[in-house]
Amino acid sequence: MSASKAIEDYLKSIYKLEDPQLGEKGVHTSAIASRLGIAQASVSNMIKKLAEQGYVEYAPYYGVSLTESGRQLALQMIRRHRVIEQYLVERLGYAWDEVDEEAEVLEHAVSDKLVNAMWLALGRPAYDPHGSPIPDEDGQILAQTLKPLTEFDEGAQVQLARIKNRSPEELRYLSSIGLKMGSCVTLKSKAPFNGPLMIEVGEHLHALDYRMAAALMVDVSEALCV
């Protein structure tokens, strides 16, 4: 039998939570609960089931980690999500702030065959509309060497390569100031204490909240902008 929507969502969440913290510790059930917006007790129960089915390993008070089988399933869901997003933008006129909601539902409904048909129709894209890499059919995912805009020094000229986890509203705002994938951004100044950044996008100056700037991932090899 194939995994339920709930299981798919749990595995995807665990993957995303263990991704940044490089392997050191397991993912806490509380983190999963908060990410999925459900009660901790519900997570406890589900983790037990995931462990029984071989998707995760679990040690109480230490955390959860994905097994190979769990990681494969998580990556499959991420692939589905990102291919769908890219397809909606490229072929059905969606804007980048409209695709997440739709993909969140569709990823549980599409077959592998359909995902691959979309992926091929698009010419095997490597990235989704937010610049996130699309895992290939075997779950291989491109390692990106990106840094958040906030880590650059004043005066840096960089190219926008990816936007992480922003709400539709924030994405619309970023569009409205002219930002899109590949945009050239000049970092004019950084206010202290993680304050706002002043950035230049195509002749125009904008103040950007620190947390939003931290979601803008740009290429380390600067000066791709001409």
Place this chain on the structure above:
Amino acid sequence: MSASKAIEDYLKSIYKLEDPQLGEKGVHTSAIASRLGIAQASVSNMIKKLAEQGYVEYAPYYGVSLTESGRQLALQMIRRHRVIEQYLVERLGYAWDEVDEEAEVLEHAVSDKLVNAMWLALGRPAYDPHGSPIPDEDGQILAQTLKPLTEFDEGAQVQLARIKNRSPEELRYLSSIGLKMGSCVTLKSKAPFNGPLMIEVGEHLHALDYRMAAALMVDVSEALCV
């Protein structure tokens, strides 16, 4: 709250069951059970819920019939299903025998917005890959004046306009003998007692089982073939 997958499936089934028998009687719970492949007792319970929610009217031992709201929802599901099927064939290289299974799942996952985007991308098609009419956004559906091939006399030359409810295997067989939407078919002979029909499709002669022939809907205004 929006309807669950189960409710959507029930309403679609009831719609399809009450469609041919023009309004006279209600749809029996046993018919619904057999169509959905579930137990009659389960249907009894669900019908109660559907009635509470205003989707159907129900009189025990008489039958179920859709209310206006139930009919709208059913037609919305049928529209989704058929738009998806047409999109898969036209834009993603699916064959007509492969689309039903995929659409059956996707119809519960796509938004109205996505269905309309697909429909517009296709140029507002009026029919799906099997020749079934696609309801418009308001649930209006084109009345077709088609008759099954079995009702024609020997010698009739007709054009294939629609194929009803055939399995993927049967659809593949029909493809393999050269039949597709719009194909010209000459009815050479009909064996008695609902026996097989001999038909000619592009110079080739084939014997066709009566029940399969009865699923081939052709245009009443014959001789569209040249």
Place this chain on the structure above:
DNA sequence: ATAAATTATTAGTCGTGGCTAATTTATTTA
């Protein structure tokens, strides 16, 4: 080292949507 805070678990409940078995109601048929 003990108190406080965090983390996790257990027990018991709920809604959804299936199931079987037993029963009731209608309809046929003999």
Place this chain on the structure above:
DNA sequence: TAAATAAATTAGCCACGACTAATAATTTAT
């Protein structure tokens, strides 16, 4: 008309995946 058959319902069960409330275990801070 009575018996057989068919159709529908009720009662009681199950799995899934959520919930709250109460409890237990582990860290962290004082």
